[in-house]
Structures are given as C-alpha cells and as structure tokens.
Amino acid sequence: MAYENILVETSGPVGLIRLNRPKALNALSDGLVTDMEKALNAFEDDPAIGVIVVTGSEKAFAAGADIKEMAGFGYMDAYLNDFITKKWGRLATCRKPTIAAVAGYALGGGCELAMMADIIIAADTAKFGQPEVTIGTIPGAGGTQRLTRAIGKAKAMEMCLTGRMMDAAEAERSGLVARVVPAADLLDEAMKLAERIAGMSRPVTMMVKECVNRAYEATLAEGLLFERRVFHSTFALEDQKEGMSAFGEKRQPAFKGK
Numbered sequence: 001m002a003y004e005n006i007l008v009e010t011s012g013p014v015g016l017i018r019l020n021r022p023k024a025l026n027a028l029s030d031g032l033v034t035d036m037e038k039a040l041n042a043f044e045d046d047p048a049i050g051v052i053v054v055t056g057s058e059k060a061f062a063a064g065a066d067i068k069e070m071a072g073f074g075y076m077d078a079y080l081n082d083f084i085t086k087k088w089g090r091l092a093t094c095r096k097p098t099i100a101a102v103a104g105y106a107l108g109g110g111c112e113l114a115m116m117a118d119i120i121i122a123a124d125t126a127k128f129g130q131p132e133v134t135i136g137t138i139p140g141a142g143g144t145q146r147l148t149r150a151i152g153k154a155k156a157m158e159m160c161l162t163g164r165m166m167d168a169a170e171a172e173r174s175g176l177v178a179r180v181v182p183a184a185d186l187l188d189e190a191m192k193l194a195e196r197i198a199g200m201s202r203p204v205t206m207m208v209k210e211c212v213n214r215a216y217e218a219t220l221a222e223g224l225l226f227e228r229r230v231f232h233s234t235f236a237l238e239d240q241k242e243g244m245s246a247f248g249e250k251r252q253p254a255f256k257g258k
C-alpha cells in the first residue's frame with residue numbers, strides 16, 4: 001500500500017515506518033498520523049512481522065504536531081474529535097515490540113511519539129523536548145506523563161515548563177533512551193536490535209512487553225502477581241520447551257512462535 005506521508009518497508013521479520021514530510025520536519029499532520037495508524041495496523045496483522053521500527057530523517061524524527069494545521073482549532077474541534085488521543089496512540093497500543101530510531105529533532109508530539117515506543121535508540125544528533133509551552137499550549141500526547149515517568153519529575157518539569165531541549169547524551173544519562181549511536185549507524189543499529197528481538201519467541205516478547213508496561217500501571221504487588229502468572233503461562237509454550245532444551249544441548253533454539 002502506498003502512503004503520502006510515510007514510507008513503509010519490511011526486512012525479514014521487521015516492519016519499518018519512515019516518517020516522510022521532509023519540508024515540514026516530519027510535523028505530525030492528521031494525514032501523517034492517519035498513514036502511520038494504517039501502517040501499524042497492517043504490521044500488527046501481518047504474522048510475518050515480529051518487531052516494528054519507526055524512524056524519521058537525519059534532521060528530524062518529528063518536530064511535533066503540525067502547528068499550522070492546529071493553529072485555528074477551537075475547543076470543540078479538539079474536544080469533539082478527541083484531538084491527539086484517537087489516532088496518535090496507536091504506537092503505544094501495539095502488542096508487538098516497537099523501536100523508535102531518533103535522529104535530529106524529536107519535539108512536542110515527536111518526543112511523545114518516540115516515548116510511545118518500547119525502546120528509543122538515539123543518534124548522537126538527537127534532541128528531545130516538549131516546547132508546547134512556548135506556543136501557548138501543553139503536551140497533549142502523553143508528554144507530561146511519559147516524560148515524567150522516564151526521567152523523573154525534576155527534569156520533566158523543567159523541560160515542560162521551559163521548552164528546553166535535551167541532547168542525546170543527557171537523554172541517555174536520564175534514562176529516556178536505551179542507547180546513543182553515531183548518526184550514520186542509527187538505522188543499522190535499530191534494525192539489528194529489531195532483528196535480535198524478532199529472533200526470540202514471538203509470544204514471549206509480547207509477554208515481556210506486557211509485563212514491563214504493567215510496571216507503569218500497577219502497584220508492586222499487583223505487578224509481581226501479573227508477572228508471575230504470565231511467567232507460569234510460558235510453560236504452556238513449545239518455545240519454552242525448545243529454549244530450555246536448546247540450552248541443555250548447547251545449541252541455538254529454533255523458536256516457532258507458539
């Protein structure tokens with residue numbers, strides 16, 4: 001399927017979405033977000049795909065929501081259309097593991113989109129920020145919540161109140177990104193990581209993701225119980241038998257995804 005605002009490809013078990021509005025620094029217009037939602041739905045439905053990578057360009061992962069598009073919105077446009085949450089959240093609801101490969105600007109909705117992925121890998125050129133306050137609004141796609149959980153209140157508060165950008169090194173120190181790599185290697189590294197995850201048992205990677213995400217939502221006791229129940233359920237998998245047999249036989253496991 002051809003899209004106007006994104007490029008979509010696959011490489012073995014990895015689905016890749018490249019945001020592609022270069023003249024607007026990948027500003028997240030309604031068209032782009034709609035395209036992304038459709039591509040994510042297609043990858044989620046495709047049994048050949050195990051991991052999804054989202055990336056932008058060298059200059060920008062995404063410079064936020066399309067300011068020109070939303071500048072004239074009234075309260076009712078935003079409220080009645082449930083502006084932001086309706087389509088934007090699709091990356092966060094993917095059941096398959098997701099990776100955001102970020103180079104350049106990841107601002108406002110761009111930063112929020114990256115934080116919806118399970119893992120962020122950053123190029124050394126990456127710049128993260130929530131500059132909404134500088135244009136008279138606030139983050140509306142999870143910035144005040146996910147950034148605070150990722151880097152703590154002090155830094156999140158400072159960034160959201162001032163619009164200050166954080167460079168890649170600070171983002172790594174603060175726990176926002178898993179790893180920083182040279183810009184020229186970003187996509188290769190993200191794809192390698194994706195392939196490594198896609199080589200594991202598919203249901204097990206999905207279970208890991210569910211359990212880690214539960215840590216955000218539940219008390220420790222509830223989270224531990226959830227983890228234990230999911231752990232128990234892995235003993236119903238052929239992949240658990242295969243993984244543990246392979247360990248004993250000193251060979252690589254051949255997971256079947258069941």
Ligand SMILES: CC(C)(O)CC(=O)SCCNC(=O)CCNC(=O)[C@H](O)C(C)(C)COP(=O)(O)OP(=O)(O)OC[C@H]1O[C@@H](n2cnc3c(N)ncnc32)[C@H](O)[C@@H]1OP(=O)(O)O
Nearest residue numbers: 023024025027063064065066067068108109131139140141
């Ligand atoms: C989702 C919510 C609810 O959380 C809300 C948001 O996301 S609000 C948006 C938050 N983002 C921003 O405020 C960043 C806006 N952009 C910038 O500050 C700058 O563009 C920059 C610092 C990222 C880069 O600056 P520079 O290199 O000087 O490039 P520009 O000439 O400014 O930009 C090139 C071109 O792209 C257009 N552009 C950039 N960002 C956006 C955007 N968010 N929406 C719409 N268009 C954007 C910019 O207008 C330029 O276009 P032209 O004027 O050349 O047609």
